Amino acid sequence: MSYKLIFIFLFSGVRFIQGDPAPYYPSPFPIDGLFLIGAEADQDLEELKKSLLLELGGANIKISRILEAPPVLLANFDKKYMDKVLNIPGVAYVEDDAAVELQAGGKKFEEPVLPEWNLDRINQRTLPLDGNADYAGNGGKDVHIYLLDTGIYKGHEEFQGKEIISFDFKAGGNGIDCNGHGTHVAAIAVGKKYGVAKNATVHGVKICGCRGHSTKGHVTKGINWITRKRRLPCVVQFGIASDEGGSPTLDNGVKELTDLDCVVVAPAGNNGNDSCLVSPARSQEAITVGALAKFDYIHHNSNWGKCIDIFAPGQSIMSAWYISTYDNDTLSGTSMSAGHVTGAVALKLSSGMKADKVKAKLIKESTKSKMHGRLNGSPSRMLYVKPPQDKVKSKPKAHGGNVKKEEL
Ligand SMILES: [Ca+2]
16 A cells, blocks of 8 residues: 555545645435535634635625534535535535434324333343333433424423423424424433333424424534533433435534533434434434334334444334323334433433443443344344332242342
């Protein structure tokens, strides 16, 4: 290998020669004329805005700061100016803004509704289900969960007043869920009946409209709000995934959140494809969650592959719905799976575990090598949350005598 090649490999991805253009990351389904401009870490965004307006002529150009650190601008301009923008000093990269998708489907798109199985499944190593769905610990008390999703239906009985409407991507918006997805995921994480961490607090960070439409730009604004306002201990769950072009902005946002002591949970995505193609699932720092079907197979819609860290129930999950205080509905998807892991993270944080230890701990404690069917390179790891000690299964010895506690 020549020295020149070694040099290029060592510095790949870094603009090491003044005047090299920044990289451009296209989306297969871009929003025409709308771009996220990532700036170098020490770049003054106001100065960069001035440079952009100068290069682009200023006419009809709208530029807004959507993430302070790492710095990102959202700008509209004609793509014919792309080469100019990529050569402006201080620009680290440009990516297309594009739609992101919620990672769930309603029951009308799914198989027949199954009896509630999910909370029962994750506190035992093997099937059959034992009818116990309790978890050890204090239910995630004092932990703050931030859901980048459709908001939360405030006042649902599942939340017992522990839900907080925290952010709306629309100026003047009320942050209330008018879609259902966010309320459903929130109750899987903290709901009094449907939830894993029943004493944690959940914050709605609304990045989707009523029809579930969102963009990388909207999600980035939500990330920015959390980076500035978060309360610790902190878990952030994404309810969305990008298209298969990925997103350096979302990936960088995850890294920033973990640097700020939040644990980040991401759905693997619901396209039945490689999870390493989408953001934030492909992020190294996030806990990426695939959907487990009943009987321990990968759910047919779930993404798969080596970017998944763990699987959790994601088929036919009953949880709260947004129509009324007592409403519920059944959805499937990797967002539902991620809701279980978010609750499990809250239990760990509430027990005093440091945020940077949680991912490795959940992986270490997962139920390994028990999944069935084709895994497509995914790790065979299912979420495991310990039951209370008094619910640990007891078995008499074969010849009578003392009862031995069996660790499940
Ligand atoms: Ca059980």
